[in-house]
Amino acid sequence: MRRLLLVLLQLLLTLVVLGAASWGVGLLVFRLPGAIGSAAAIGFGLAGLAGAIGLWTGAPRLPFAFAVLFVSLLGWWGSLKPSHERNWIPELARLPQMSVADGRLTVTNLRHFIWRTESDYDQRWETRSYDLSRIQGADLFLSYWSGEAIAHLLVSFTFADRQPLTMSIEVRREQGEEWSALAGFFRSYEMAYVAADERDLIGLRTQARGEDTRLFRLNASPSQARDLLLAYAKDINELAQKPRWYNTLTTNCTTVVYHLVGQVAPGWKFSLPLDPRVLLSGYLAGYLKDIRAIRQDLPLDELVKLGRIGEKARGLAPDSPDFSRVIRVGVPTARN
Template sequence: MNRLLLVLLQLLLTIVVLGATAWGAGLLIFRLSGTIGIAAAIGFGIAGIAGAIGLWSGAPRLPLSFAVLFVGLLGWWSSLLPSHDRDWIPELARLPQIAREGDRLTVANLRNFRWRTEADYDQRWETRSYDLTKIEGADLFLSYWSGEAIAHLLVSFTFKESPPLTFSIEVRREKGEEWSSLAGFFRVYEMAYVAADERDIVGLRTHARGEDVRMFRLRISPEQSREVLLAYVADVNRLAAQPRWYNTIFTNCTTVVYRLVGSVAPGWSFTLPLDPRVVLSGYLPGYLKDIGAVRQDLPLGELIRLGRISERARTISLDDPDFSRLIREGVPSAQP
């Protein structure tokens, strides 16, 4: 029995050591440049394998040496601090800030670019005001660019007598920096909020990128929409004051929204812990259906079919002031 427990403990420690080895090697590859990073990762990988072997060969100095090396790597990792002061790509150069006076919100650095292609666009940064007493609801957009598993999420708040206010959580890339989902685990990218006009943030995806954008009207009252919007406002201002790392799993366009919406309890049946469909955001519509956040009287497939707006959106000019109204035509309303 004691022998079995010892073997199980060795197996557990081996898994921990090899997991730490993979994470540390990834950190070195993505945080150190070129051949230096590769060489450091190889060296760290050899140390990790030696540590795992030492667990079984009766050479405790090997796993202990690796543990010391790993603790040192953790110390370096924890010293990596996010920053607002980098040479950002133009569309993420400014972070929104939102002031509230009573029932009026004033959004500074609201993005309203006009996109012809991803590389050809007119830059427009604006300040807009919104009346919280005139909020009507909230809609969700999912933009698919590579298969069904992953999509980018946008949340848009609708108002009487005002255009929608749309939020996107994005990787804040520097000029010349490429996106890698693996690099997103290793404190490579900062997080950014974008507050935007739908003609910008949706039009970028429907017109300039040609992505498959799907829209879902959320079953949420004006009062609940207001609370969700104010949760956004608070987090937008927190980020503007204190930079934050983006993480591919834990701090991305869906997990952050999940926490924001859950914090104000809009009456949906949230599942805990985090549902895999929140991480694999392309499958989010099924999760929304299960928690009661979208129409319940229509099959999921019908909601998805009617929510595909890209083809219709591309027939509408991004200069058309009725863009937001027109892309909603045919999309099922929040209530029957």
């Protein structure tokens, strides 16, 4: 029995060492440039392998040496700090901020780009004010660019007297920087909010990129939508004051919204159980139906079919003032 427990402990420690080595290799590859990063990653990986072998060969100096290297790497990891001061791509150059006074929400640095293609667009940044007593509800967009498992999530707040206000959580890239989901695990990108109208955020995806974008009307009352919008405003202002890292798994376009909804959950009709569909955001519509956040009287397949807005959006001019109205034609309305 003692021998078995020792073997199990060795197996557990081996998995820990190999897991730490894999994480360290990824960090060095994505955070150090070119050949330097590759060489450092190979060296660290070999040290991890030696540490794992040492657990089984009675050479404790090998896992100990690796542990010292790993602690040193953790120290470097902890020293990596996010910043707002970088050479950002134009569409993410400014962060929104929001203020509330006399029942009105004022948004500064609201993006209102007119997109013809991803590289051909007119830059516009505005300040807009919204009467919170005129909020009607909230809609959710899922935009697919590669298969069904992963989609970008956007939330849009509708008003009786204004065009919808749309929120997106983005990877804040620098000029010349490419997006990599793997790099997103290793403090490679800062997080950004974008507050915009739908012609910008949704038009970019449907018209300029040709993505499969689907609209779902949420079963949120005006007061619930207002609570969520104010939760957004609070977090948007906090981010504007203190930068934070984007993380592919824990701080992304879906998990941050999940957290924000959780803050106002006592006022909502649905609860927020943990579910893998929150991470595999392409399947989020099924999760929303299960928690009664979208229409219950229609099958999910029908909601998805009717919610596809890409063709309607692509039939409009990039600067069409009817964009938000037209994309909602035929999409099932919410039922509270």
